[in-house]
Amino acid sequence: MPSRLAMHTSSCCEEAREWLLLANTSRCRLSGTAVPGWLRDRYDWGPCRWPFHWCEAVRSTELDCGALADMADECLRSEGLTTSRVQVVKSFSPTDVGHWARRWRAAGGSTWWIGDGLIYHEDVAIMGRTLRVFDPTDNAWVDETALTGYGRIVAIRFVPAVRGVEGSWAAYADGDWHITDPSTRGQTERAS
Amino acid sequence: MTTVYVTGVHSGPNPSPGLGVARSLRQAFDDVRLVALDYSTRSTGLHHSVFDDVLVQRPWPELDLELHRDLITQISTDGYLIPGLDLEIAWLAQDWAPPRGYLGPNAEALRWTDKLDMPAAQLLGFRVPDLVALPAPESQLHQFIRRHGGKGWLKGRHYEAKMLRDWQSFRSAREELHDRWPEGLLLQEHILGAEGCIAFAAWKSRLLGAVRMRKTLVTPEGKTWAGRVEPVTGPTYSALEEACEAMGWSGGGELEYIEADNGERFLIDFNPRFPAWIHGATIAGVNLPARLLAAAAGYPGVHERPLAQEFVRVVWEIPIRSGLGPSLVRTTPSEDTKSGKHPSGMPQLASRISEAPRHRAAAQPIEDPGQTDCFPAELVGLTGIGDTPLRLRLPEATRGRFDRMTQLALDVERRSGLPVRVAYSLKTDPHPMLVAAALEHNFLVEAISQDEVRTALTAGFPTERIVLNGPVPFWNTPNGRRRRVYAWFADSVEALEAQGSRAPSEIVGVRVRLPGISSRFGVSLDDPTTWSTLVGAVRSLGLEKPGAPRFGLQIHTASSAVGTDQWQLLFETLVDMAGAIERLVGLPIRCLDLGGGWHPDDGDDVLGPALSGLLGKARSGLVGLEEAILEPGKWLALESAVLLTRVVEIRRTDEACELVVDASIAEMPNLANAPTRMISQSHDGTWHTLREGNDRIVGRLCMEEDVLARDVDVPDWLLPGDLMGVLDAGAYNASMSYEFGRGSSSPVG
Numbered sequence: 016m017p018s019r020l021a022m023h024t025s026s027c028c029e030e031a032r033e034w035l036l037l038a039n040t041s042r043c044r045l046s047g048t049a050v051p052g053w054l055r056d057r058y059d060w061g062p063c064r065w066p067f068h069w070c071e072a073v074r075s076t077e078l079d080c081g082a083l084a085d086m087a088d089e090c091l092r093s094e095g096l097t098t099s100r101v102q103v104v105k106s107f108s109p110t111d112v113g114h115w116a117r118r119w120r121a122a123g124g125s126t127w128w129i130g131d132g133l134i135y136h137e138d139v140a141i142m143g144r145t146l147r148v149f150d151p152t153d154n155a156w157v158d159e160t161a162l163t164g165y166g167r168i169v170a171i172r173f174v175p176a177v178r179g180v181e182g183s184w185a186a187y188a189d190g191d192w193h194i195t196d197p198s199t200r201g202q203t204e205r206a207s
Numbered sequence: 208m209t210t211v212y213v214t215g216v217h218s219g220p221n222p223s224p225g226l227g228v229a230r231s232l233r234q235a236f237d238d239v240r241l242v243a244l245d246y247s248t249r250s251t252g253l254h255h256s257v258f259d260d261v262l263v264q265r266p267w268p269e270l271d272l273e274l275h276r277d278l279i280t281q282i283s284t285d286g287y288l289i290p291g292l293d294l295e296i297a298w299l300a301q302d303w304a305p306p307r308g309y310l311g312p313n314a315e316a317l318r319w320t321d322k323l324d325m326p327a328a329q330l331l332g333f334r335v336p337d338l339v340a341l342p343a344p345e346s347q348l349h350q351f352i353r354r355h356g357g358k359g360w361l362k363g364r365h366y367e368a369k370m371l372r373d374w375q376s377f378r379s380a381r382e383e384l385h386d387r388w389p390e391g392l393l394l395q396e397h398i399l400g401a402e403g404c405i406a407f408a409a410w411k412s413r414l415l416g417a418v419r420m421r422k423t424l425v426t427p428e429g430k431t432w433a434g435r436v437e438p439v440t441g442p443t444y445s446a447l448e449e450a451c452e453a454m455g456w457s458g459g460g461e462l463e464y465i466e467a468d469n470g471e472r473f474l475i476d477f478n479p480r481f482p483a484w485i486h487g488a489t490i491a492g493v494n495l496p497a498r499l500l501a502a503a504a505g506y507p508g509v510h511e512r513p514l515a516q517e518f519v520r521v522v523w524e525i526p527i528r529s530g531l532g533p534s535l536v537r538t539t540p541s542e543d544t545k546s547g548k549h550p551s552g553m554p555q556l557a558s559r560i561s562e563a564p565r566h567r568a569a570a571q572p573i574e575d576p577g578q579t580d581c582f583p584a585e586l587v588g589l590t591g592i593g594d595t596p597l598r599l600r601l602p603e604a605t606r607g608r609f610d611r612m613t614q615l616a617l618d619v620e621r622r623s624g625l626p627v628r629v630a631y632s633l634k635t636d637p638h639p640m641l642v643a644a645a646l647e648h649n650f651l652v653e654a655i656s657q658d659e660v661r662t663a664l665t666a667g668f669p670t671e672r673i674v675l676n677g678p679v680p681f682w683n684t685p686n687g688r689r690r691r692v693y694a695w696f697a698d699s700v701e702a703l704e705a706q707g708s709r710a711p712s713e714i715v716g717v718r719v720r721l722p723g724i725s726s727r728f729g730v731s732l733d734d735p736t737t738w739s740t741l742v743g744a745v746r747s748l749g750l751e752k753p754g755a756p757r758f759g760l761q762i763h764t765a766s767s768a769v770g771t772d773q774w775q776l777l778f779e780t781l782v783d784m785a786g787a788i789e790r791l792v793g794l795p796i797r798c799l800d801l802g803g804g805w806h807p808d809d810g811d812d813v814l815g816p817a818l819s820g821l822l823g824k825a826r827s828g829l830v831g832l833e834e835a836i837l838e839p840g841k842w843l844a845l846e847s848a849v850l851l852t853r854v855v856e857i858r859r860t861d862e863a864c865e866l867v868v869d870a871s872i873a874e875m876p877n878l879a880n881a882p883t884r885m886i887s888q889s890h891d892g893t894w895h896t897l898r899e900g901n902d903r904i905v906g907r908l909c910m911e912e913d914v915l916a917r918d919v920d921v922p923d924w925l926l927p928g929d930l931m932g933v934l935d936a937g938a939y940n941a942s943m944s945y946e947f948g949r950g951s952s953s954p955v956g
Contacts, residue, residue, distance in 0.1 A: 027739070030735075030739050031735055031739075033738075033787040033790070033791060034735040035735070036787075037721075037722065037738075037783060037784050038722040038735075040783055041721040041724075041732070041777070041780045042722055042723040044776035044777065044780055045723045045724075045769065045773060045776070046399060046723075047399035047400070047467065047468060048399065048400075049468055050468075053723075074735055074736060160435065
């Protein structure tokens with residue numbers, strides 16, 4: 016399942032979450048966009064130790080893709096948008112992933128997300144007239160260009176479930192992401 | 208063999224489209240002779256081997272324009288010409304019937320691209336950003352920049368755009384662009400959103416194709432360095448088809464637009480030629496220059512070979528064309544400076560074809576100053592003025608201002624259901640006339656120091672009508688004894704923790720600085736730790752106990768720093784924040800205090816009318832809210848005085864006039880941040896507005912920045928000794944004025 020920041024029972028995490036939403040609202044209103052690009056301006060990408068609590072996350076200088084995606088999801092939903100979490104498998108070179116593995120181990124983080132040239136990654140989707148995927152780690156929209164070349168997506172899944180199935184695979188066609196039949200694995204094929 | 212001439216071939220950091228057009232034509236047609244035509248050997252694309260030949264013209268200042276037009280006519284009759292320079296296209300369109308081989312828009316088509324109103328936008332289903340054409344009165348320009356939070360673009364009519372951050376950056380940009388582009392400048396609103404470009408080609412009203420390009424890499428100047436191209440289809444294509452027919456378009460074209468988050472598209476430029484990235488579209492399989500030539504020449508079709516949907520630019524050394532070195536055209540240092548950024552000489556062409564820069568309108572007499580708000584009635588029939596400069600206070604105008612503010616507060620209260628109190632900001636201008644007006648109108652008064660508290664008390668204010676603000680309001684408290692005031696807003700968590708539980712006031716609150724706002728004042732909510740500390744500090748004040756002060760929040764972000772629309776959004780964020788504190792602390796917010804450095808125009812036209820709605824929403828969201836406090840300063844005080852000054856010297860040249868007066872920026876210290884209007888009195892005692900023109904008015908000081916007005920038209924009848932007035936001489940122009948260059952003389956009023 017996608018990463019979720021945890022809440023302490025004391026008020027610290029509730030305060031932290033309120034702060035995030037307030038900061039997001041203020042910045043979104045100033046910038047005229049609902050997309051929380053400011054998260055990546057504020058937080059570097061780096062290892063976190065899970066379970067990760069809201070009060071810890073907002074005060075960190077580094078967040079991993081899961082924490083960024085969860086924060087982005089909260090921000091987007093607070094702006095009235097319907098969202099979905101997105102799980103992605105991406106392909107990199109063994110050299111690239113080797114750097115990340117060493118860094119995560121040195122920080123005491125877990126490296127389960129790193130495979131042999133493949134990594135697990137998290138984004139967030141905005142579900143409206145069209146389905147758009149936002150990567151808060153790269154601070155960029157994810158479109159068909161992400162399916163080829165360096166760092167290409169090899170699999171993508173939307174959570175929560177659609178049509179009662181836990182996790183829904185997706186493919187890119189006609190300028191948009193589309194939920195595919197979960198019984199197929201068409202997610203790596205580009206529409207012609 | 209068909210010959211095609213291509214103009215505008217410079218390929219530097221700010222490239223023209225000619226080289227890309229030529230490469231696209233060559234890709235489609237092996238047997239076409241391509242000739243580059245430009246106006247300087249510094250146009251680097253001349254040296255590219257894609258051109259079979261080059262035709263370098265003398266620079267624009269040397270060209271006989273009639274002869275040159277004849278050459279263009281000949282070229283376009285014997286062959287074809289694809290123009291790549293906006294001003295060249297505009298010049299050619301003047302009184303010229305294009306021959307069959309001219310592959311560009313004619314005069315009627317060009318009218319649709321006029322940057323002043325962009326009539327094509329409506330055809331295409333785009334909106335147009337707010338715009339002011341220069342020259343324009345300084346006050347109008349300042350209002351535009353203020354209301355858009357300082358953000359905007361200053362553009363030449365055909366070339367260049369400078370991004371603006373504030374009034375000062377506008378002034379710098381204007382100084383830089385003013386001489387380069389004498390045909391006039393445009394001040395355009397900055398639109399937030401994603402940039403987009405559409406390139407298209409049409410021939411005799413028929414659209415031949417269109418592509419959309421999304422920039423994927425940009426230079427620090429914002430120019431395309433890599434992009435993704437896809438064909439335009441659907442409703443956008445249909446709209447473009449209909450637009451080309453309506454405009455009668457022939458040639459290439461580029462639409463530059465911004466798509467806001469809500470999907471609205473704003474057309475920010477319509478360039479009447481192919482864009483510099485046009486070969487990127489050819490790479491993607493849509494060869495628009497070739498389609499254009501094929502349509503004009505009657506070729507059966509164009510073989511287009513898509514290589515990739517994305518393109519990227521690289522830096523690439525090429526040999527210089529034999530016999531064509533950059534030293535071929537000798538330049539003077541000044542021309543070298545001008546042509547460095549524009550090798551094709553567009554600034555020189557602009558100088559040649561521009562109209563007379565400004566019409567020197569006669570000064571407009573004020574027939575009945577009492578009829579207009581702009582000119583104080585106190586000036587009518589004004590005589591017997593002694594020494595100048597003299598700051599003349601305007602009691603009637605001031606009373607009117609305070610009356611209108613009182614009425615506004617009543618109207619807002621009636622409509623929103625929330626009681627509104629007005630607190631006059633003493634620091635803005637503590638002149639006794641203004642303090643008395645505040646007292647008479649039953650306002651509160653806002654003080655930032657104990658000295659100001661004493662001023663208020665001396666004027667007759669009871670302590671219960673004093674609001675205390677600022678970083679050190681208790682500094683210099685006599686005998687350490689604090690008087691009970693109406694409200695106190697802490698400027699920091701530290702002050703709230705230290706003073707909050709013992710501050711003698713009916714309302715205790717804190718000034719907040721919302722995330723994303725840059726300021727030294729208020730508790731910054733950019734940091735989650737500070738947020739938690741603030742919440743903890745509020746919790747520990749014990750304000751929930753019976754008899755404890757009521758709790759309030761204050762926001763004082765200048766509307767000119769963020770824009771008047773954004774200010775309203777910030778107020779809504781304040782209300783959200785107040786709601787969050789209520790939830791976390793369990794303490795109702797009873798009071799919201801609003802300041803914002805509102806200019807009278809912005810207050811009257813924008814914020815005043817919006818206040819009812821804003822406070823109504825606040826009342827709905829915060830059920831414990833009991834009142835709002837408004838803290839106008841400039842809004843009330845700016846127009847309360849006029850600075851009278853006399854003409855000392857008039858310096859005239861053929862082009863412009865410089866007037867020296869006995870006033871200076873010492874009496875008007877805020878002029879650099881906010882220009883004001885000037886008036887002059889003719890010998891029959893009538894007052895006249897100074898219209899826009901080429902002249903300027905400078906002060907008596909030996910300081911380069913002692914300039915009181917720019918771009919004004921000094922009346923021909925003005926003589927040394929005549930009286931003039933600088934309006935808006937109240938507020939900070941009064942309170943921050945200083946003594947300078949007057950020896951031991953007393954400071955002005």
